[in-house]
Amino acid sequence: MAYGTLSLDSITTSTGQVIGASSASTMKNRIINGDMRIDQRRSGTSFTPPNGGQQYSVDRWSVQFDTAVTSVQRVSDAPTGFQNSLKVTITTATTSGQAFICQNIEGYNWADIMYGSASAKTVTASFWVKSSIPGTYTFAMEDNAGTRCYTATYVINTANTWQYVTVTIPGETTGTNWQYTTGCGVTAIFDLGCASAGTPNTWNTTDTKRASGAVQLALTVGATFQVTGVQIEVGNTATTFDYRDYSREFEMCQRYFCKSYDVNIAPGTATALGMVQGGWQGAPGVGGSWGTTSWPVRMRATPTVSIWDSAGNSGYFSYTYAAAGTSQSLSNNATGWGGLINPSSSGVMLPPTSSQASSLSLYHYTATAEL
Amino acid sequence: MYKLIAIYHYDSNLNRLDTFAVDETFIQRISDNAFIPMDPANKDYQEYLKWVAAGNTPTPAGN
Numbered sequence: 001m002a003y004g005t006l007s008l009d010s011i012t013t014s015t016g017q018v019i020g021a022s023s024a025s026t027m028k029n030r031i032i033n034g035d036m037r038i039d040q041r042r043s044g045t046s047f048t049p050p051n052g053g054q055q056y057s058v059d060r061w062s063v064q065f066d067t068a069v070t071s072v073q074r075v076s077d078a079p080t081g082f083q084n085s086l087k088v089t090i091t092t093a094t095t096s097g098q099a100f101i102c103q104n105i106e107g108y109n110w111a112d113i114m115y116g117s118a119s120a121k122t123v124t125a126s127f128w129v130k131s132s133i134p135g136t137y138t139f140a141m142e143d144n145a146g147t148r149c150y151t152a153t154y155v156i157n158t159a160n161t162w163q164y165v166t167v168t169i170p171g172e173t174t175g176t177n178w179q180y181t182t183g184c185g186v187t188a189i190f191d192l193g194c195a196s197a198g199t200p201n202t203w204n205t206t207d208t209k210r211a212s213g214a215v216q217l218a219l220t221v222g223a224t225f226q227v228t229g230v231q232i233e234v235g236n237t238a239t240t241f242d243y244r245d246y247s248r249e250f251e252m253c254q255r256y257f258c259k260s261y262d263v264n265i266a267p268g269t270a271t272a273l274g275m276v277q278g279g280w281q282g283a284p285g286v287g288g289s290w291g292t293t294s295w296p297v298r299m300r301a302t303p304t305v306s307i308w309d310s311a312g313n314s315g316y317f318s319y320t321y322a323a324a325g326t327s328q329s330l331s332n333n334a335t336g337w338g339g340l341i342n343p344s345s346s347g348v349m350l351p352p353t354s355s356q357a358s359s360l361s362l363y364h365y366t367a368t369a370e371l
Numbered sequence: 372m373y374k375l376i377a378i379y380h381y382d383s384n385l386n387r388l389d390t391f392a393v394d395e396t397f398i399q400r401i402s403d404n405a406f407i408p409m410d411p412a413n414k415d416y417q418e419y420l421k422w423v424a425a426g427n428t429p430t431p432a433g434n
Contacts, residue, residue, distance in 0.1 A: 053418075182412055183412070300412070301410055301412035301413050302408040302410035302412070302413055303408070303413070304400075304405050304406065304407050304408070304413060304414075304415040304416075305405065305406045305408075306403060306404065306405040306406070307404075307406075314403060314404040315399075315404030340397065340406055343406075343408045343410075368405075368415070369412075369413065369414075370414055371414065
């Protein structure tokens with residue numbers, strides 16, 4: 001029996017679940033860790049990001065404050081249906097330069113939106129926000145070079161109250177700095193008071209992440225901003241947040257950052273749990289071998305690698321010869337033994353221990369291939 | 372601030388394999404001892420190149 005074809009913008013189920021035009025995709029939500037539940041770097045502890053440059057917080061989310069000083073933390077305060085949010089607190093207020101939270105979306109995960117072409121698609125962003133200062137705020141989408149930036153405005157009506165927000169952004173048909181592979185396809189931005197401002201609700205051709213007239217949260221000491229449940233999907237209708245299973249979400253994060261430590265152990269912690277094997281050194285004339293470490297998933301690019309010994313000393317690895325915890329610098333140019341070789345998006349090799357024969361090197365690592 | 376790290380390859384008698392092994396060079400970021408690969412797609416390497424283009428020079432290998 002033949003059946004017809006339904007053409008709908010969205011379907012709302014009896015339980016309130018909304019399936020939209022793009023929901024058939026296995027990646028309806030182009031944002032990774034939109035509910036802020038994965039925090040490999042700090043596991044919920046606060047940090048004060050240094051000024052300048054993007055500083056990573058919870059997985060896939062970074063902040064940049066060129067002059068303002070802030071405290072950034074994954075917290076358990078969240079709207080119904082979520083367990084976590086990302087919270088920024090202003091501790092020193094200034095407005096020079098940039099002030100924002102963002103996620104850089106890889107080109108491979110954005111190429112079908114076809115920015116920079118006549119077929120560029122409309123997308124809709126939805127999220128929950130809470131701020132100590134009500135008013136008009138900016139959610140921006142920007143290319144990798146700061147030559148195209150859409151400054152969508154939204155209004156927070158009440159201080160310190162969770163509010164659901166949706167904004168629809170028309171596809172950008174112009175611009176030549178859109179990237180479609182492993183580069184940054186687009187950046188999703190929550191402005192918190194960038195100094196430069198652009199025309200609201202339009203594609204600006206300048207690096208203006210804040211719409212003119214929008215609140216500059218970074219001007220107020222003690223001001224707070226929280227966000228969670230971030231979703232960006234194709235079409236002009238916001239649908240239910242796409243809860244991906246934890247293991248899948250975690251693996252998606254590991255494409256950009258992974259570590260040897262247990263999930264809730266911060267890198268640099270003194271512990272032997274989770275250490276990986278480096279090289280093995282036999283007695284001279286006997287032999288030895290380099291050790292290979294494979295990343296949990298194929299990473300976006302060859303990552304920056306940091307290592308620690310079991311005592312938490314960065315740049316050192318432990319070796320099992322004498323007392324536990326004996327370690328050696330990985331950058332010992334005096335002996336010529338140092339560094340890592342054959343780094344790639346799949347793994348890296350670590351040398352044997354040069355100073356002690358018949359020993360095995362062990363180390364912790366983080367591998368970072370963020371955009 | 373950065374320094375270059377020379378990587379030498381050795382045989383089992385701890386003799387340097389200059390005859391066939393290709394030595395490699397890594398960049399180490401001094402602030403956190405991170406090893407940065409020379410991959411144009413690596414964001415930290417991009418930052419390193421900007422730092423060099425601004426007139427800075429890394430500490431050479433062996434120092």
